[in-house]
Amino acid sequence: MIQKTALRTLKYILKRDEASVKILSEISHKSGHRFSVEDTGGTVLWGNPEGMKHACPLKFEEITLGKFYYSEEGALLLSDTLLLLFQKEWEKKNIGKEVLGLYREINMIYGLSEMISEKIDAESIAQVALQEASQIIEMTHGLFLMYEAEQDRVISIAQFGQNPRRQDFIDSQNNMLKELIKKGTSSIVPAERIASNPALQHLKTVMYAPLKVKHRTLGMVLLGHQDSIEYTAAELKLLTTIALQSATAIESAHLYQKGLKEVQEREEAIRKIHDISQKFVPSEFIKSLGKAKITEVFLGDQVEREVTVVFVDIRDFTSISENLSPTDNFLFVNSFNNRMGPIIRKNGGFIMQYLGDGFMALFTEGSQGALNASVEMQAALREYNNERALKNRQPVKVGVGMQSGKLILGITGDRERLDAAIISDTVNTAARIEGLSKHYGTTILLTQECLDNMLAPEEFDFRYLGKVQLKGKKKPIKLYECINGDEQELQDHKLSNLKNFDRAMDLFFKKEFAMAAVSFQEIFKKNTSDQPAKLFLNRSAHLITQEIEDNWKGVETMTFK
Known part of the structure; x- marks a missing residue:
């Protein structure tokens, strides 16, 4: 079998591979050396052996390919060149076999897992x-x-x-x-x-x-x-x-x-x-790679996309789960994901990774769908909590953070273990924005990049929360709270005091901390669930007694990740 494959490769180089034929012809012409090649079956593949003074075996490793006929000693350079061209073509064929073997293995594993x-x-x-x-x-x-x-x-x-x-x-x-x-x-x-x-x-x-x-x-x-x-x-x-x-x-x-x-x-x-990890890779991920199904992907496939990354976190997950058995804990997480997953898909996104106490989702068509999904998830969560209240169960709260930017989607790993992967600083930033939503006390927190990535930002209501300097980042990031995800009473409060909040923020950035504190206090007294108002009230009160540098811009520096 190897012998037949080797002879076919030799014949391909000397008869059909235009690049190889050109190289051999040019060397022969410029050097003035004629040569002829005959395979092991006696078939002449190049030139005419008649009149050639010398002949030597043509061998690659342990494989005999045939005979090399030549007139002058210098023509042996052409033999070495031919063997080098053969080696490259042979290696290329072997790599092709390995790729085919990998495809067969992935296809078999996927199909067998699904059936058993x-x-x-x-x-x-x-x-x-x-x-x-x-x-x-x-x-x-x-x-x-x-x-x-x-x-x-x-x-x-x-x-x-x-x-x-x-x-x-x-x-x-x-x-x-x-x-x-x-x-x-x-x-x-x-x-x-x-x-x-x-x-x-x-x-x-x-x-x-x-x-x-x-x-x-x-x-x-x-x-x-x-x-x-x-x-x-x-x-x-x-x-x-x-x-x-x-x-x-x-x-x-x-x-x-x-x-x-x-x-x-x-x-x-x-x-x-x-089973799920073996059988399930988001179809949207596969489509983003330009493939129709998982069996078409190969190690190293990649594409750069502009996306919005959304991180969703179940607040106080440990306190909810610590009194549950492993099975009940799994059922709780599964019940949560079953409610949120369809909302993500409905708005043009897909869940890239489940994180136990939340998940990460990607939206490849802009952040409009990401924000729509975030608001709908908060509404669905309120219905879910009504059901939990009837069963005397602890209510569930969810924080959402998002960022827009470029990332690489691809297939990484090795020949025996493939995985869908995303590589980008956008993912890291989105995760940290979700973490900051706890610090600011918001249900939905997003960046200026997300706003710029939206087709119709006027469909939502936002409050600007200033800039934040993330640890390890060079440039500060502008943060916005989307209030449409809040409970109705808190949402009405924030909407009715939106202008007052913006004025208070303006006073804060102008270093008029006393007046800003008074304004934030008035807003907070109207509804003590307004955590961002409370945060900036405390910041303003603290800065009243501090000596502020002339270049102070109000950027909040985060010392934690």
Whole structure:
């Protein structure tokens, strides 16, 4: 197979690759040296060997490509050039094979995970695994074997292909199969070992892989073919991957069937999260890369986009969750995400990452949709809290921070582990803006960049909260509070006092702190839930007694991240 591929590559370089032909022709012409190339089958691929005084083997590593004919010693430079061109083309083909192998592995893992996630018993998982293996690995027979420790024996829970003596094989080879399972390694069985084992007389090619989970082996998957074919290392790797995924699913199924409630609940939650992380990458992310489906993405795919990043945080998450069991805690988070996720998607965004006590969402069509979603989430949260109140449960509060800017979306990792990733300072800034929403006491906090990125900012009501100098940043950032996400009473208060608040802020930045304090106090007295008014009241009162530098601009410096 390698020999045939090498000859095809040599023929391609000398006959069809215009760049290579041009290089060889120019060197031959300028040096005045003629040469001829003949493959191992005697076919002349270049020139005419007649009249050539010398000939030498044309070899690449251990592969014989043919003969190189030449008239003068200096023509050997052309032989070296030809081998260099061959090497580059050979390496390019090998890289192509590796990429194809990676694609097959990702496609298989994704499809198998999707199917076995629906199964809750070992037999169904095993049958699906064998069926999937038969689609990507050439085989006529297959066995899914499990080791029963209590009875110290190996049993078959799924089969592929017809073999009337299957049980006789398992019974007669039980000790050998137990040893292989305990060893926990994958292997392609040498042909001589197959031929010397009467129990394998119906097969000529065999390989196997362990069903490993954590630090133990549950069994093994054995595949075979009745003809003498050649299993490759790549196919053994695929079988190993199938076995590992099947083992994980079977382990979860065993825990479920044993009825170990506490262990099952933890494993089920982990399994669900694991399954989702394997099967789910936001389709919007894939589309942003210019792909139609996840199986089309490759390591290194990337694109730069202008986006709005939104961070959503459940306030006091620890106090809410500390009295819940792991299962109830998971159900709470899931219930929250189920309410908020559709709102994000409805307004043109997608959730890039769940963070346990919140999530990060991206909006690729401007910040108008991001702010719409933020306001709607606060409204949905109030309805959710009404339901929780009927059940005597603690109300949930959510803070939102957002920033607009450029970022890189791409596929990172290595050949065996891919992940959807975003790289940008915009993400870091958005996360810190969300953190500042706690400091300022706002439900929705955004930057000047977000306002500039909106098509119709007049649809919302804002209060300017001044500039902030984030730790590690060179330029201060202008912050705005969107009051449309507040509860109705607080929203009405802020709207009716909007001009007074803006005037108070103007006095504050003009260093007229006493008058600013009076104004902020008047606003705060009308509604003591107005936390930004309280914050600037305290700042003004503090600055009255301070000596202010002439270049003071009112920029709030944050010493924490």
